[in-house]
Amino acid sequence: MTTCTFPIAKKRLLLGITGGVAAYKAAELARLLTQDGIEVHTVMTQAACQFVGSATFQALTGNPVYTDLWETNATHNMAHISLSRNVDMILVAPASADFIARLAGGMANDLLTTLCLARDCPLMVAPAMNRQMWENPATQRNLSVLQHDGVKIIGPASGEQACGEIGMGRMLEACELLQAVSAAFQTDNLLQGKNVLVTAGPTFEAIDAVRGITNNSSGKMGYAVAQAAMEAGAKVTLVSGPTCLTPPAVEKLIRVVSAHDMLHVVQAEIAQIDIFISVAAVADYRVEKVSQQKLKKSESKLSIALIPNPDILKTISSLPKPPFCVGFAAETENLERNAEMKRRKKNLPLLVANLAQTAIGSNDCELILLDDGGKHVLSKAPKIEQARRLIKHICSLYQQ
Structure with a gap:
């Protein structure tokens, strides 16, 4: 370590x-x-x-x-x-x-x-x-x-x-x-001339015309990673789910709502991308049949069928010639074990793990980087500083 x-x-x-x-x-x-x-x-x-x-x-x-x-x-x-x-x-x-x-x-x-x-x-x-x-x-x-x-x-x-x-x-x-x-x-310009795509924030999956399900994500970490990549000289495309944050001055900002929206945008952009950093908290499930009208409240139980959303990161990492892919895993238990399983399942060179209870919505966090070389701990710091440390680690792996 x-x-x-x-x-x-x-x-x-x-x-x-x-x-x-x-x-x-x-x-x-x-x-x-x-x-x-x-x-x-x-x-x-x-x-x-x-x-x-x-x-x-x-x-x-x-x-x-x-x-x-x-x-x-x-x-x-x-x-x-x-x-x-x-x-x-x-x-x-x-x-x-x-x-x-x-x-x-x-x-x-x-x-x-x-x-x-x-x-x-x-x-x-x-x-x-x-x-x-x-x-x-x-x-x-x-x-x-x-x-x-x-x-x-x-x-x-x-x-x-x-x-x-x-x-x-x-x-x-x-x-x-x-x-x-x-x-x-940021004079190192470690990513000068590179195209980086960052996803950030939650996705929102509609139930009806006014309701939906989402993940508890502020988007702060994703926006910080986009900022840090930009500081390192990269041309950054930021694909953002719904947040209340002011985005950094990236090369391209694309706002999306649902997981399918995010997937389609990422697929359209990925051919020009050197490094893909998937920070977004994408909803794992969506409603099978969305009501076009507001569902009325009644005394009866309401059953909603959910079906799996596409796995954006795995879709990209499984391409014949994928970019350098970095994933994030927010876990509530068995952090390292669950995160490493996710990294191997998606064949990622690097995965960033954190505890959801302490990271979501906060301005600082502790991160664990998992790669083929083992575990690297980024001690607790503001998210923008963590993002800068992460970008330096990404560069060290990308240039090998």
């Missing part, structure tokens, strides 16, 4: 903040980044200081905040050079239309534009502006220039804006920006 830990080195990020109402979101972003173990250094434009104070970011990050190109101190007497040299990434959030225009034009008339011009690390910008400013041809031209120069544009989203109008231009939420940063920091 082995216990897998896979430590991640601490990353350093420079958070640039420009003038706009969305600057208040940057405070939450700084908190989340720091909470995630990322060392955050902050640079604010003079316009940004009109919306939120620098003391907020110093308190949240524990580091000094820089606002002036001409400021000198013993540590950073050439801040436009040294600040960009000591970080792994620069993220500007919010990035105003004015900042984007100046950056696209190669201007260096304040500290933030200067250090972006003098950087030797990746640059990401999260636009935030009024919908008409976003749609203006000048803004779109500037964004095209930045993309051509290798700058990563994150967002924006559509929604209600501070001016009262509705449309594109809202900065992404702090949690979404954290997700983008986490993805960019």
Whole structure:
């Protein structure tokens, strides 16, 4: 038995903040980044200081905040050079239309534009502006220039804006920006160029027009695996049963309801897939005859005939040339024995086992990986961290 830990080195990020109402979101972003173990250094434009104070970011990050190109101190007497040299990434959030225009034009008339011009690390910008400013041809031209120069544009989203109008231009939420940063920091690119399909969540099998049977599954683990595969450089297709979760920004998201729906989608996509990770809690049975109308309640017993659903994972693993298949097993007893039997029955190179009582719906879990080499325990951790550990183990087997 082995216990897998896979430590991640601490990353350093420079958070640039420009003038706009969305600057208040940057405070939450700084908190989340720091909470995630990322060392955050902050640079604010003079316009940004009109919306939120620098003391907020110093308190949240524990580091000094820089606002002036001409400021000198013993540590950073050439801040436009040294600040960009000591970080792994620069993220500007919010990035105003004015900042984007100046950056696209190669201007260096304040500290933030200067250090972006003098950087030797990746640059990401999260636009935030009024919908008409976003749609203006000048803004779109500037964004095209930045993309051509290798700058990563994150967002924006559509929604209600501070001016009262509705449309594109809202900065992404702090949690979404954290997700983008986490993805960019996964520098191993273990799955670069690979196509990965992940199934997630439960399936819902109709009884009548308003009722059905399902499995107790939140979809959290499947969504985390999709996120981790994306972070590792893969092109990810996520096939999701009904959940209340916000999906990661995968290459393709396909929503389904029933086990048959999921099977048909997986079969349609699988020819282009290198790795298939079956995390979904697929219902084992479905109703033999679904009523098109609501079944009325009565004093009599109601009998419903159930028939087996197709086994999606076994169907794919039994193909003449299957992708690398990974299964999940949530058990309530005899975890290792039942999981290993499932792995051998479906001829899987890897199966992930967990106890249903402790894993379903929770934000963290303990996993046991079963493969031809034996048992590998992933000690209890948040599901996104477990997913990253799992992806590394998958890569180690896939590359053999």
